[in-house]
Amino acid sequence: MPLALRIYVGLSALFLIFPLAIVLAVSLDPGSYIIFPPTGFSPKWYLDMWHNDTVVRAIENSLIVGFSSSAIAAVVAVPAALGIMRREGSSNFLYAVSLSPFTVPWIVYGLALLFFWSAIGWNLSIWTLILGHTTIAIPYVLRVTVAVLKTMPPNLVRAARSLGASPLQAFFHVTLPYIRGGVLAGVSFAFIVSFTNIPVSLFVTTADNITLPIAIFNYMINNFEPIVAAISVVQVALILVALFFARKFISLERN
Amino acid sequence: MTSRRDFMKMAGYGAVLAPWAGASFAQGSGNVVTVTSLGGKWEQSIREHFVPVFKRKTGADVRIVLGAPPQWVAQIEAQPKKPPLDAVDNSEGLAISLIDKGMVVKLTPEKVPNLVDIPEPCRLPFDNYGASYQYSTSGIFYNSEKIKQAPASWAEFFERAGRGEFGKSITLADITYAWGPHMLWHFNKALGGDLNNLDPVFNALRKIKPYIVKFWGTALEVERMALSREVSIGVLWDGRAQAMQDTNAPFLRFSRLAPDSLLTLTPAQVVKGGNEALALEWVNTLLDPVPQLEYYKMIGFTPTNTKVKIPDNLKSRLPDLAKTATPPYRELGAAIPAIMERWNREIRG
Amino acid sequence: MIFLVLGYLLPGAILVLMSFGNPPGFGLEVDALTIAKYRQFLTSAYYLKTLGYTLLMGVVVAVLTAIAAYPVAYYMARSRSRLTGLYSVLTFTPLAVGMNMLTLGWMVLLGRNGFFNALLMNTGVIDEPLQLLYNWGSVVVALVHVTFTFMVLPVEAVLRQIDPSLERAARILGANRRQAFTLVLLPLSMEGVSAGFLIVFLQTCGAFVLPLLLGGQGFTFLPVSVWEQLNVSADRTFAAMLSVVLIVISLVVMVVQLRVLKQRHLV
Numbered sequence: 077m078p079l080a081l082r083i084y085v086g087l088s089a090l091f092l093i094f095p096l097a098i099v100l101a102v103s104l105d106p107g108s109y110i111i112f113p114p115t116g117f118s119p120k121w122y123l124d125m126w127h128n129d130t131v132v133r134a135i136e137n138s139l140i141v142g143f144s145s146s147a148i149a150a151v152v153a154v155p156a157a158l159g160i161m162r163r164e165g166s167s168n169f170l171y172a173v174s175l176s177p178f179t180v181p182w183i184v185y186g187l188a189l190l191f192f193w194s195a196i197g198w199n200l201s202i203w204t205l206i207l208g209h210t211t212i213a214i215p216y217v218l219r220v221t222v223a224v225l226k227t228m229p230p231n232l233v234r235a236a237r238s239l240g241a242s243p244l245q246a247f248f249h250v251t252l253p254y255i256r257g258g259v260l261a262g263v264s265f266a267f268i269v270s271f272t273n274i275p276v277s278l279f280v281t282t283a284d285n286i287t288l289p290i291a292i293f294n295y296m297i298n299n300f301e302p303i304v305a306a307i308s309v310v311q312v313a314l315i316l317v318a319l320f321f322a323r324k325f326i327s328l329e330r331n
Numbered sequence: 332m333t334s335r336r337d338f339m340k341m342a343g344y345g346a347v348l349a350p351w352a353g354a355s356f357a358q359g360s361g362n363v364v365t366v367t368s369l370g371g372k373w374e375q376s377i378r379e380h381f382v383p384v385f386k387r388k389t390g391a392d393v394r395i396v397l398g399a400p401p402q403w404v405a406q407i408e409a410q411p412k413k414p415p416l417d418a419v420d421n422s423e424g425l426a427i428s429l430i431d432k433g434m435v436v437k438l439t440p441e442k443v444p445n446l447v448d449i450p451e452p453c454r455l456p457f458d459n460y461g462a463s464y465q466y467s468t469s470g471i472f473y474n475s476e477k478i479k480q481a482p483a484s485w486a487e488f489f490e491r492a493g494r495g496e497f498g499k500s501i502t503l504a505d506i507t508y509a510w511g512p513h514m515l516w517h518f519n520k521a522l523g524g525d526l527n528n529l530d531p532v533f534n535a536l537r538k539i540k541p542y543i544v545k546f547w548g549t550a551l552e553v554e555r556m557a558l559s560r561e562v563s564i565g566v567l568w569d570g571r572a573q574a575m576q577d578t579n580a581p582f583l584r585f586s587r588l589a590p591d592s593l594l595t596l597t598p599a600q601v602v603k604g605g606n607e608a609l610a611l612e613w614v615n616t617l618l619d620p621v622p623q624l625e626y627y628k629m630i631g632f633t634p635t636n637t638k639v640k641i642p643d644n645l646k647s648r649l650p651d652l653a654k655t656a657t658p659p660y661r662e663l664g665a666a667i668p669a670i671m672e673r674w675n676r677e678i679r680g
Numbered sequence: 681m682i683f684l685v686l687g688y689l690l691p692g693a694i695l696v697l698m699s700f701g702n703p704p705g706f707g708l709e710v711d712a713l714t715i716a717k718y719r720q721f722l723t724s725a726y727y728l729k730t731l732g733y734t735l736l737m738g739v740v741v742a743v744l745t746a747i748a749a750y751p752v753a754y755y756m757a758r759s760r761s762r763l764t765g766l767y768s769v770l771t772f773t774p775l776a777v778g779m780n781m782l783t784l785g786w787m788v789l790l791g792r793n794g795f796f797n798a799l800l801m802n803t804g805v806i807d808e809p810l811q812l813l814y815n816w817g818s819v820v821v822a823l824v825h826v827t828f829t830f831m832v833l834p835v836e837a838v839l840r841q842i843d844p845s846l847e848r849a850a851r852i853l854g855a856n857r858r859q860a861f862t863l864v865l866l867p868l869s870m871e872g873v874s875a876g877f878l879i880v881f882l883q884t885c886g887a888f889v890l891p892l893l894l895g896g897q898g899f900t901f902l903p904v905s906v907w908e909q910l911n912v913s914a915d916r917t918f919a920a921m922l923s924v925v926l927i928v929i930s931l932v933v934m935v936v937q938l939r940v941l942k943q944r945h946l947v
Contacts, residue, residue, distance in 0.1 A: 095785030179930030223875035294370025
């Protein structure tokens, strides 16, 4: 690996995490306004925040919604990707349709979601939220899976079939391991898009299904206080931990 | 080898079934009222000051939906037969739109006894279909280290700013701020215009534009800019400016300019078709002087009930209701699209 | 495959949703359909300019992100260091931090009293602080920052699948390092780049929080206009119309991109 490349990667890592560093610094400030450089150093907000019912409930909800929607999206998108590949490549109409959630601005989708649920008479609940998140998550998983599937030599599956494997076995033992990395990338996107999403959740939020970014958002638009920074850091930590474990799980599998 | 997919499937089903199971417990009982609140300190105040008073009186539970008026009103309009909210702390324009759509209940002194102690400017614009429990007035905040002689009137402010006296360090509300158009209306009035003639304010804005660092879209932005000294003068609400001054920025000052300040209200409304009895009692609690005083001490926005005993040391901060102005909400609402067009053409481009 | 059907049902639900969002009105009954709002849009120089800026921004951000992220993806795919796992999780941090906090970070870095200005002024390079915030540049940088991971991961996933011996073979046959890269590796990885490009482009065109918070006065983007209409004008019909325009354009771009790539593969 050329040195220049390694330096570049290091710099880009710094670039990526600098806001987190700043937020972290601010969250440890016991003062009552967000100001940088911070005026002091204390973990006060991290302790206070667990007393806030809304925050705790929001964390639970976000985890539930994030995992559910990305899992369901994967379950739906991976077979869809296979189906699309089967129909000679990616320029068919159905592919475009299934990617269409990409093109809808989230804020409009969120509002339309509200009216949709009222039209079919369902009460707003965490379930209505999960469905919305799943729909916007599917294209991420789909697009990346298709990209990886395209690079797969078609002979692999044919070889397995000619050796006597059934289509299902061929899928599980040949295709799936090959696309595993791509699927994981897609699912990670789905999780993070759901966990941090505000516009889609915004209009269907009720007293019970509030998610963490919405709680932070509501806090933030009226209170410019370090506790918001602390909650944001917790949000980041949760996401990173979830992703880290997902990756670990995959590489264990690979070996 | 296959377990990853299975794991995902299991996790998915498990996660999906769990809230389903939980949800079955949550379904409404009669003795609950669903109300709204802004997040953060506001929610804290609602929970600590108002809910206990309400509970003591009615024994009912309170569910709080966080968010903001556009989201709440959208939810009410989406489900008119079975509204998901019983009472809503609305913004002025949206309150009017709910009134005009016949979706809210009129408040009367029989059902809401505290109504009589609420001054008229805080409920008459809504014909008593909503009553505000707090109000706030506009003014300028400025960095007293940089600006020694603050303007005394709006006309003076625009004139000096337009000349470049303060340099490029001004911030005003953007048209996308929920009260942006209201502030615009107010500036226009102070500069001698009215809704049919917006030239005074647009001329002033064009002159001041090169000295604007950024038009702020949320109160958060302007507070950030003020505290980090990115700007040295701008327009903001009294409660927020004073809170900044108190906690972290003694260099900031706030003052209300002549001839008057813009008044902003938070009309609390009762939604038709919801749990109206409890909602009316909730609104009554919001207008109760005892929790209102606590609210004022925590948040800093002026409470409306005339019976509230403001501590002496804070009395000087109170605005004079006679020196405030409220826009004609319906006409302003109708004029907003045209105002936005004009803003986009003359100020944005 | 039963799941395939499911896959088409959910997006189908969106299309139904959109029909509620379509002009002229919200509400369950569609009143008289008019194209008045569309006419308003097409004859307005301001909105057409907004549309142009939006698409341009999408392309610029996608291109910059592709260039910036490719080397990182390459490193992650090829390196045997243990840190790559950590790094890939790290790429998510900008997204995970949340828009408002990110803005705080950019203010600290680019603000008038911020890091860069302080550095430049202390070393005497400039006398007056530069206006680094609240303009095109800050929005572009912030968007690249936030979409970085969407480019890195697909490219990495695809690069991993490319057999390293292909490069080696090219080198043996006489190509130098650069040629091995541009003639062998790059074309093969295009599929990953295009996946990333599409995601980044569409996200950028649909972004409204960052442009709202970090943008300046001279320009605006279509999603921000949608937000304005919803928040201030309460003109839902207009907002819906703007969204439909955005959707249609994005769909067109998407289909074009997929078509172009198909042809590339045949060659």
